[in-house]
Each structure stands twice: as structure tokens, then as C-alpha cells.
Amino acid sequence: MSKNFLNFIITIIVAIILSQFLPWWSVMIAGYVTALFFSLKRVAVFLVPFMAIFLFWVVYAFWLGNSNNFILAKKIAILLPLQGNAYFLLLLTGIVGGLAAGVAALFGKQCSLLVKR
Amino acid sequence: MKYAQLVFTFLLSILAFYLLNTKLGSVPPIGKFLNPAQGIWKNETDETISGDIQIEGLKDQVTIHYDEHLIPHVFAKNDSDLYRAQGYLTAKHRLWQLEFQTHAAAGRLSEIVGEKAIEYDRQERRRGMGFGADNSLDKMKEDPKTLSYLEAYRDGVNSYIKQLAPENYPVEYKLLDYKPELWTTKKTALLLMYMTRLLAGGDSDLEYTNALRLFGKDRFDLLYPDFYDVNDPVIPKETDWSYIDTKITETPQSELPLDSISETMDKPHPNNGSNNWAVSAEKSYSGNPILANDPHLSLNLPSIWFVMQLATPDHNAFGATLPGALGIISGFNTHISWGETNATRDVLDWYKIEFKDETKKRYKFDGEWKNTSVRVEEIKVRNQETITDSVFYTHHGPVSYDENFKGKVGKEGYAMKWIGHIGGNNQRTFLELNKGKNYDDYLNALKHYTAPAQNFVFASTEGDIALWIQGKLPNKWKGQGKFLMDGGKSENDWQSFIPKEFNAHIKNPDRGFVSSANQHPVDQSYPFYVFNDGYETYRNRVINDFLKSKEKITIQDFKDLQNNTYNLKAFELLPYMFANMDISKLNKNEKEVLNQIKSWNFYSDIDQMAPSIWDSWWSKLYTIVWDEYDLEKVALDKPFTYQTIYLLKNYPNDDFMDIVDTPKKETSEDLFLITFKETVKDLQQWKEKNSDYKWKDYKATYLGHVLQALPAFSRFDLPIGGDYNTVNAASKNHGPSWRMIVEMTSPPTAIGIYPGGQSGNPGSKYYDNFVDDWAVGNYINLLFIQDSESAKGIIATQTLNPKQ
Structure with missing residues (x-):
């Protein structure tokens, strides 16, 4: 299994577990911790956890919204404003979660280098 | 170099955390807000309406049936459990609004929205909203039963709040990034004050004083007459008042201070009003009296009303509740029905105060110096330092206007005398109406009622119809309180109140109907002084002409009249x-x-x-x-x-x-x-x-979300006719906030509708599902369940059990 894929899967699993009892920043911890133990290279350091949490949040949000015809998502997409388009809100949700995880992973990577040194 | 990257990525992480975790201006903390595990995606759902729930303090099991409109039908074994369940359910479906309205009443919005609400909050403090709520709560506490129900309601609300995880907070909390606080009995008093301010918080004394000074007395009387040249009063003209043996207060010989002020506090919406009427058994198509009510208020989402059935083995009531108050406010039970319109009486006066010195510790009264008291108002402001405002109180009431608030520099101020400050157990009136069986019970219920004065319409299965104008009303001399008065003379004080039995009323009149639409309560022959406080002059005449014109009245006539747009x-x-x-x-x-x-x-119809x-x-x-x-x-x-x-x-x-x-x-x-x-x-x-x-497009009626009409949570361009002077009083953002028609069959048969929906959650399909029907004049059948075991029309049942 490639290291990228392993990191991707572990990030999602850690995020899912932590989200049960921690606030939204649990995805930052997931990105950070995974980067500590499954060190990646170059742009993958950011991109893999980004994709992982992007996927996690988008799928989770889609699952919640879809069961309710996205009634609220459409309204929030007026509020934010995203032209009332629920898919834009899903996209934004994924990007926000992904960014948080990716940034934390960059820091995790630096910490892991520190330990190795 | 390595360390630089470490520090940089660390700072980047902190920055990302801060930006996504903080409310920036009106943008919610976006990470928190969009997180599917706890953010708004969790609100993409309807409330759970089945299963068993354990509630602390319940004495017995409570069964809640939900019908297809999400109306809860509550069956409790005793009153205490009933009001506990009402509190619990109101919180469950309307928590954010429930709390926000009492924050608004208390002048506490700055805590939630920050500095932009400071002026509003100060104004509500200066109006003495908290002072009035304290006095009301004291009055309510004098009756142990009322108090115990207030506490049961409080505990019910709090049972809901305590079990609520942050992920399940209503979406407005997430948007504004704050938490619900626990409910208190004072909050019920505040909600009642909120209604008093809405319906009896208006006056023009200072404005009229200016008009008098500018235009002179003759011109003033022409511009602002006590009676118009037409008058079709609530209590018909032919009423014989000879039984009234209390005299009107004599006019003292004091001079009016002709002061000026450049700016006064916000007034309630001038169109706040309502219609109600009832026709007798003889005039009804079926031989059963029929009653109707439609209160006109600002049109908001969530609606100010929440519809419930509240039943115990002893009584069974149905109708519109106000989140925060106990019992049904406009509705019916097995035996009687009732509804309110605003009686619009001048129960707010202003007195000019002369302080001894700048400390404002003493003020002149009957040639002596009398002590003031001070109420230090602490206004907490989000992300800022708390503001304090010292409001001085005289025996009249708060000196709202002084050098610190819209008044003049120096030793003078204007004190407010308001019925809202006097305190009263208005809650008890509704608790007793809910269990009333006949006209006498209705009368007994009304005697506790202080403010805001209302025209209480009544009909019973026994065949009585009636209308009492009820409230604690000062017995004023002719002209008292039209203008600013000298607060330094006891002769200018309110001398007494009109005895309750002499409040204008009517029972089973020959004309076969009673009605009110915020018009003049009486004509000139009523012995007490009634000042024209902005009485309606159009809806009442259309209603009365309509009811007079028909020999027999049907339910369809009632619907037509409520939706009548004749201008x-x-x-x-x-x-x-x-x-x-x-x-x-x-x-x-x-x-x-x-x-x-x-x-x-x-006809102000939509396509014209x-x-x-x-x-x-x-x-x-x-x-x-x-x-x-x-x-x-x-x-x-x-x-x-x-x-x-x-x-x-x-x-x-x-x-x-x-x-x-x-x-x-x-x-x-x-x-x-x-x-x-x-x-x-x-x-x-x-x-x-x-x-x-076209009128529909030009008027563009809308329902604005309670929070500054956030477009995302509001509804726009509703196809409803009428304007503010038609019976269907729908103007741009104001109108019939609840329409009800009850036929007094045994048990009563009723229909109703309101612009909104039972759920306060913008993510629920029940948030605004009544709106389209309301706009076009449709009603829903109100399912008055007689037997708690019956399953007809029920979509789900939830059971509340005592916590072991």
C-alpha cells in the first residue's frame, strides 16, 4: 500500500473517531497526528489530508442534507452567499475541512522532522 | 531553516484555527459552522416526534400525539405535568425564538449581537421593562398555583435545554455563535411585558404637547379629536350606562408644561391590532354560536404563535400559544372559546420632573422634596466592556428621559407612568380561560387581567356570546394624559382605576353578534374618559355592516370576512x-x-x-x-x-x-x-x-426572520391581498398573524391557520408549510382530539415519562 493512500485512510479514520467527541478542530488533530506518523513528501503533505477530510466532510454533509432534500443547505447557501446552491455549500464545506486538516498536517510534518533529527 | 519552517507552519495552523473558529463580523465561525458533525448540517432534519423520553420532575406519564401539521396534542394527568410538557415542547420546537424574544424584552440583545444593539437595549431598560417584569412576577407569586405552573413550565424548558448537545442547538445559535441559557420564571414575566409593550406601549403625549404648543388648542382639537364624526364602537351606541355609579375624576386646575423634546423612544408598530367577532346561536346557520379571531402583528418567521392542544382529565383546550407564556392564548376548550383584539387605551403618561440638584436624589412633589430610587442597568455587550446606565425612579415610574437619554441637560427629566409597570397576574387569566366552562368562569378569569387591555370575545356551547373590554384602566379626568403633565403635583397623578364591573362590555345583544377591530370602545355616553389613541375606523365598519347584512351566518361567511379586502x-x-x-x-x-x-x-385584490x-x-x-x-x-x-x-x-x-x-x-x-x-x-x-x-407585486408582502429579517430564512412576495385598513389587514410586513374560526358544537369544531409553521428550524419542512395556504385564505382543520387513545389523524406519538 502506498504511503499516500495509507495516510489518506488513517486521516479519515482518526477524524471520524475524534469527531464523535471533539469539536470541528478534530480534523486538524487528525491531519496533524497522521502527518506525525505517516510522513509524506512535497505537495502530498498538504494534499493528501486535504483530500481525505474534503471527502469525509462532503460525504457526511451530503448524507445529512440528502435525507432532508437540502432544505437548510439551500438557505445557508443564500446566507453565505453561494447563490442558494447546496452543492456550492457542500464544496465549501469540504474545502474548509480540507484546508484545516492540510495546514495542521504541514505542521505535523515539521514536528516529525524535528523528532527524527 | 528547519526551525523557521516549523515556526511558520505552527503559526499557519494557529491562524487557520483562529479564522475558522471565530465569528468575524456577520460571518459565522466557518469551520465550526460547516462541520458536518456539529455544525449546521446537523440541523438538516425535522424534530424527533416519537419514542419515550424521561423528564425529571414529571408526576405521571404525558402522551403527545402529533398530527400531520406537527401540532402537538398533549395529554397529561395533571396541570403541573401539562405545563411542564408545554415548556418542554415549546423549547423543543421554538427554543431560539423563545429565548431571543425575552432577551429583546429585557434589553439584552447586545449580549448576542454586540454594540449595534446598545441603543435598543438602553431604550428598553429606560422603558422599565425589567422593572415591570419584576413587579409582575411578584404579583404572580402571590398566587401559589400560578407560581407552581410557572415553575413547572420553567423546569420543562430547562429539561430540554439541559439534554441538548451543542450539535443540536438551533441554527441561529450556530450562526451567531452563542449558547442557550436556562429559562426562569422571570422570563415568562418578560414575555408578557413584551406583549404589553407591543400592544399598550404606545403614546403620543410628548408629541401632542409639541403640537399643542405649535398650533394652539383650537387647531389641536381639530387635528386630534377625541371622537371622529363616524363611530361604530365596540360596545354599541345604544348601551345604557345608567348602572355605573362611579364618577369620572374631576379636572384639577393645573397648568400644562409646554415642553419640547426632539426625539422620543421607538413606538410599537402603529398597525398592531386585530379583529374578533362572534355570532349568536340565532344568527348562526347551525344554531351554534361561532367565534373568530385574527390578531394583526408584524409578520415574522418563526411565527409568534405556536399551536397546541393542552389536555388533562379536567380540561381540554386548543389554540394558539405564545412561546414563553402558559396555556392557550387565543383558542377554545370543550365548553368555551375566546380571542383577543387590542383595546388600545391610553395607559402610558408622562410627567415632568424637577430634581433638587444634579445628583437626582430628590424631586419636587407637592412642595416637598421626595426621594428617588435608582436602578442600575448593566448592559453586557458582546466582545466589549459592560455598560452601566443608572435610571432614576420616582413614584410615577422611571425617569426615562434625562440628560443621559434624549433629554435636556439640567435638573429636569420626564418620568413615565405606565400600566406595564404596575404588575399583574395576566397569566392567571389565560390559565383560567383554558379550564373555563361558561360565561361566569370567563368573567372570573378576566378579573385578574391588567394589561395590555384587550377586547376579549367569548362564545360558549351553552349559547352565550359576549365581549368584555378588560384591563386595569385609570379613571382619568377629561383630557388627562393627552399631554405632558406636571409631575410635581399629586392632583395630576392617576387618582383611581375604573372598577372592573364598569369596564365596557356586552353580552348576548339583540343584534346577534359582538365584534371588535381596535375601534373606539364606546361612544360619548360612556361616563369615563376614553382618549382617542389611534382608533381604527374602517375594518370595524366593514365587519359590522357585513354581519348586520346577513340573516344567518355560515362558516364560509366567516372565512370570507376574515379574507375580505374591501377598501x-x-x-x-x-x-x-x-x-x-x-x-x-x-x-x-x-x-x-x-x-x-x-x-x-x-377590493384590494392581488391581481388588480x-x-x-x-x-x-x-x-x-x-x-x-x-x-x-x-x-x-x-x-x-x-x-x-x-x-x-x-x-x-x-x-x-x-x-x-x-x-x-x-x-x-x-x-x-x-x-x-x-x-x-x-x-x-x-x-x-x-x-x-x-x-x-399588480397589487401582489407592488405590495410584496413578506415574512421576515426574527433576526433582522435574514433573507435566507424569510419568505418573500406572498400573494395576499388587502392592506392595513382592510379586514384582511395584510400590509407589506404586517397582518393576520393567526386566523381562527370556532363553531361551538359539542365539542367545538375549529379551523385555523397562521403565516409560518410549527417548527422554528429553517431546515424543517414544517418551518413555513402554512404560508402558502395562509396567503390565499385557506385554513387547516384543527384536530380536537377527545380521547387520548384515539389514533385518528395522528402521525406519531411521543411519551414523556417521569425520570426514575
């Missing part, structure tokens, strides 16, 4: 304008528009153009007639609509008809022409930007 106001002015306007000065285009409105049938022409024309005309009032630094209230039209028709050459800014001296005929030409111009522009100026 009597336009009918009374337009023909005069057509006849007296110089039409030769109109161009072709203007003539076309004139023909459009000339062919109007006077004429109501839009009328609306624009009238508002321009009203503005230009009273251009003399556009003075800086003087607070003034313009004369009422009816009197304006009276003057236009009967005093066409009066000085007020002149436009101050022009050298010419205009008459009312000139004004008709000028404003008509402007109207045509405006409508043309409107048409170019939008479409045809």
Missing part, C-alpha cells in the same frame, strides 16, 4: 378626489392611469393595479398634507388617517393644505393633482424596473 378608506376618499381634481391638466398617460383607478371596485395606484397616491397625499410637520428637533406625530381624509374633504382650503416650500397657496384639490401626477411617474418607473404594478 372602505379608498371608497370614502377616491370619489371625492375624482370629482374635485382638475382633470384637464392630465396628459394622456395620466388619464389612462386615472381610468384604471376609476374603474376599481375597491388600482390598489397599487391608490397606495402610492394616498401615501404621497398624506405626506404632503402634513409637510408642516417636517420640523427638525421637534418630535411630532401626524394626525390619524381618518381625520386627514375628513380635513381633505371638509377643509379643502385650510392652511395645512398649503405646501410650505412653494410660494403658491395650495388647496386640497391642488394636492390631489400634484400627488396623482407624481404617482403616475413613480408607477411608470416601477413598471420599467419590474413588471406591471
Whole structure:
């Protein structure tokens, strides 16, 4: 299994577990911790956890919204404003979660280098 | 170098955390907000309405059936459990609104929205909202039963709040990033104060004082008469008052202070009002009395009303509740039905206070110095330091206006005397109405009622109909409280109250119906002084004429009347304008528009153009007639609509008809022409930007979310006819907030509707599912369940059990 894929899967699993009892920043911890133990290279350091949490949040949000015809998502997409388009809100949700995880992973990577040194 | 990257990525992480975890301006903390595990995606759901729930403090099991409209039908074994369940369910479906309204009442919005609400909060503190709530709570505590139910309701609300995980907070909490706090009995008192402010918090004393000073007494009396030349009062003219043996207070010989003030506090919406009526068994198509009520308030989402059935083995009531108050407010039970309209009496007066010195510790009263007390108001402001405002209190009430608040520098101030401060157990009236069985129970329930004074309509299965104007009403001398009074003389104080049994009322009249629509309660023959506090003059006449015109009245008649858009106001002015306007000065285009409105049938229906022409024309005309009032630094209230039209028709050459800014001296005929030409111009522009100026589009009625009408959570462009002077009193953002019709069969049969939905969650399909039906005049059948075991019409059942 490639290291990228392993990191991707572990990030999602850690995020899912932590989200049960921690606030939204649990995805930052997931990105950070995974980067500590499954060190990646170059742009993958950011991109893999980004994709992982992007996927996690988008799928989770889609699952919640879809069961309710996205009634609220459409309204929030007026509020934010995203032209009332629920898919834009899903996209934004994924990007926000992904960014948080990716940034934390960059820091995790630096910490892991520190330990190795 | 490595360390630099470490520090950089660390700082980047902190920054990302901060930006996504913090509310920035009006943008919610976006990470928190969009997180699917705890953010708004969790609100993409309806409330759970089945299963078993354990609630602390319940004595017995409570069964809650939900019908297809998400109306809870609550079956408890005792009253305490009933009101506990009401609190629990209100919190469950309307938590954010429940709390926000009492924050608004208490002047605590700055805690939630920050500094932009400081002025609002100060004003509510200066109005003495908290002071009034404290006094009311003290009064309610005198009755152990009321107190125990208030506490049960409180505990019910709190049972819900305590089990609520942050991920399940209503979406508004997530948007504004704050938490619900626990409910208290005082919050119920605050909610009742909120209603008192809404319905009895208006006055024009200071504005009228300015008008008196500027225009003189004769002109003032012409502009603001105590009675209009037409009057179709709530209590019919032919009423015999000879049984009243209490005398009207004698007028003292004191002078009025003719002071000026440049700015006064916000007033309640001038259109706050309502309709109600009931027809007798003889006049009813079925031989059962029928009752109707539709309160007109600002149109908001979530709606101010929440519909419930509240039953115990002892009583079974159904109707509209107010989140925060106990029991049904406008509704019916197995035996009786009731509803309210605002009685609009002058129960708010202002007194000029002379302080001994700048410390404001003493004020002059009957030649001596009397002590003030001080209430230090702490206004917490989000992300800022707490503000304190010391409000001085006299025996009249709070000195709202002084050098620190809209008043003048120096040793003077204006103190407010308000029925809202006196305190009363208004809650008990509703608790007793909920279990009332007949006319006598209704009378007994009303005697606790203090404010805001209401026209309580009544009908019973026994066949009685009645209407009492109930509230604690000062027995004023003729003219008392029209203007600012000298607060240094005891003779100017309210001397006594009208004894309850002498409040105007009517029972089973020969005409076969009772009705009220915020018009004058009585005619001149009523022995007590009733000041014209902005009485309605159109809806009442349309309602009474309609009810008089029919031998027998059906449910369809009731529906038609509630949805009636006949514009009597336009009918009374337009023909005069057509006849007296110089039409030769109109161009072709203007003539076309004139023909459009000339062919109007006077119904303000959604697909007509004429109501839009009328609306624009009238508002321009009203503005230009009273251009003399556009003075800086003087607070003034313009004369009422009816009197304006009276003057236009009967005093066409009066000085007020002149436009101050022009050298010419205009008459009312000139004004008709000028404003008509402007109207045509405006409508043309409107048409170019939008479409045809059909009334529906031009009026564009909307329901604004309680939080500053956030467009995302509001509803716009509702196809509803009428305007603020038609029986269907739907204007742009104000109108029938609950429509109910009850036929007094045994048990009663009822229909109702309100602009909104049972759920307060914008993510629920029950958030606004009544709106479309409401707009077009449809009703839903109110499922009055008699047997708690019955499953008919029920979509889910939830059981509340005592916590072991």
C-alpha cells in the first residue's frame, strides 16, 4: 500500500473517531497526528489530508442534507452567499475541512522532522 | 531553516484555527459552522416526534400525539405535568425564538449581537421593562398555583435545554455563535411585558404637547379629536350606562408644561391590532354560536404563535400559544372559546420632573422634596466592556428621559407612568380561560387581567356570546394624559382605576353578534374618559355592516370576512378626489392611469393595479398634507388617517393644505393633482424596473426572520391581498398573524391557520408549510382530539415519562 493512500485512510479514520467527541478542530488533530506518523513528501503533505477530510466532510454533509432534500443547505447557501446552491455549500464545506486538516498536517510534518533529527 | 519552517507552519495552523473558529463580523465561525458533525448540517432534519423520553420532575406519564401539521396534542394527568410538557415542547420546537424574544424584552440583545444593539437595549431598560417584569412576577407569586405552573413550565424548558448537545442547538445559535441559557420564571414575566409593550406601549403625549404648543388648542382639537364624526364602537351606541355609579375624576386646575423634546423612544408598530367577532346561536346557520379571531402583528418567521392542544382529565383546550407564556392564548376548550383584539387605551403618561440638584436624589412633589430610587442597568455587550446606565425612579415610574437619554441637560427629566409597570397576574387569566366552562368562569378569569387591555370575545356551547373590554384602566379626568403633565403635583397623578364591573362590555345583544377591530370602545355616553389613541375606523365598519347584512351566518361567511379586502378608506376618499381634481391638466398617460383607478371596485385584490395606484397616491397625499410637520428637533406625530381624509374633504382650503416650500397657496384639490401626477411617474418607473404594478407585486408582502429579517430564512412576495385598513389587514410586513374560526358544537369544531409553521428550524419542512395556504385564505382543520387513545389523524406519538 502506498504511503499516500495509507495516510489518506488513517486521516479519515482518526477524524471520524475524534469527531464523535471533539469539536470541528478534530480534523486538524487528525491531519496533524497522521502527518506525525505517516510522513509524506512535497505537495502530498498538504494534499493528501486535504483530500481525505474534503471527502469525509462532503460525504457526511451530503448524507445529512440528502435525507432532508437540502432544505437548510439551500438557505445557508443564500446566507453565505453561494447563490442558494447546496452543492456550492457542500464544496465549501469540504474545502474548509480540507484546508484545516492540510495546514495542521504541514505542521505535523515539521514536528516529525524535528523528532527524527 | 528547519526551525523557521516549523515556526511558520505552527503559526499557519494557529491562524487557520483562529479564522475558522471565530465569528468575524456577520460571518459565522466557518469551520465550526460547516462541520458536518456539529455544525449546521446537523440541523438538516425535522424534530424527533416519537419514542419515550424521561423528564425529571414529571408526576405521571404525558402522551403527545402529533398530527400531520406537527401540532402537538398533549395529554397529561395533571396541570403541573401539562405545563411542564408545554415548556418542554415549546423549547423543543421554538427554543431560539423563545429565548431571543425575552432577551429583546429585557434589553439584552447586545449580549448576542454586540454594540449595534446598545441603543435598543438602553431604550428598553429606560422603558422599565425589567422593572415591570419584576413587579409582575411578584404579583404572580402571590398566587401559589400560578407560581407552581410557572415553575413547572420553567423546569420543562430547562429539561430540554439541559439534554441538548451543542450539535443540536438551533441554527441561529450556530450562526451567531452563542449558547442557550436556562429559562426562569422571570422570563415568562418578560414575555408578557413584551406583549404589553407591543400592544399598550404606545403614546403620543410628548408629541401632542409639541403640537399643542405649535398650533394652539383650537387647531389641536381639530387635528386630534377625541371622537371622529363616524363611530361604530365596540360596545354599541345604544348601551345604557345608567348602572355605573362611579364618577369620572374631576379636572384639577393645573397648568400644562409646554415642553419640547426632539426625539422620543421607538413606538410599537402603529398597525398592531386585530379583529374578533362572534355570532349568536340565532344568527348562526347551525344554531351554534361561532367565534373568530385574527390578531394583526408584524409578520415574522418563526411565527409568534405556536399551536397546541393542552389536555388533562379536567380540561381540554386548543389554540394558539405564545412561546414563553402558559396555556392557550387565543383558542377554545370543550365548553368555551375566546380571542383577543387590542383595546388600545391610553395607559402610558408622562410627567415632568424637577430634581433638587444634579445628583437626582430628590424631586419636587407637592412642595416637598421626595426621594428617588435608582436602578442600575448593566448592559453586557458582546466582545466589549459592560455598560452601566443608572435610571432614576420616582413614584410615577422611571425617569426615562434625562440628560443621559434624549433629554435636556439640567435638573429636569420626564418620568413615565405606565400600566406595564404596575404588575399583574395576566397569566392567571389565560390559565383560567383554558379550564373555563361558561360565561361566569370567563368573567372570573378576566378579573385578574391588567394589561395590555384587550377586547376579549367569548362564545360558549351553552349559547352565550359576549365581549368584555378588560384591563386595569385609570379613571382619568377629561383630557388627562393627552399631554405632558406636571409631575410635581399629586392632583395630576392617576387618582383611581375604573372598577372592573364598569369596564365596557356586552353580552348576548339583540343584534346577534359582538365584534371588535381596535375601534373606539364606546361612544360619548360612556361616563369615563376614553382618549382617542389611534382608533381604527374602517375594518370595524366593514365587519359590522357585513354581519348586520346577513340573516344567518355560515362558516364560509366567516372565512370570507376574515379574507375580505374591501377598501372602505379608498371608497370614502377616491370619489371625492375624482370629482374635485382638475382633470384637464392630465396628459394622456395620466388619464389612462386615472381610468384604471376609476374603474376599481375597491377590493384590494392581488391581481388588480388600482390598489397599487391608490397606495402610492394616498401615501404621497398624506405626506404632503402634513409637510408642516417636517420640523427638525421637534418630535411630532401626524394626525390619524381618518381625520386627514375628513380635513381633505371638509377643509379643502385650510392652511395645512398649503405646501410650505412653494410660494403658491395650495388647496386640497391642488394636492390631489400634484400627488396623482407624481404617482403616475413613480408607477411608470416601477413598471420599467419590474413588471406591471399588480397589487401582489407592488405590495410584496413578506415574512421576515426574527433576526433582522435574514433573507435566507424569510419568505418573500406572498400573494395576499388587502392592506392595513382592510379586514384582511395584510400590509407589506404586517397582518393576520393567526386566523381562527370556532363553531361551538359539542365539542367545538375549529379551523385555523397562521403565516409560518410549527417548527422554528429553517431546515424543517414544517418551518413555513402554512404560508402558502395562509396567503390565499385557506385554513387547516384543527384536530380536537377527545380521547387520548384515539389514533385518528395522528402521525406519531411521543411519551414523556417521569425520570426514575
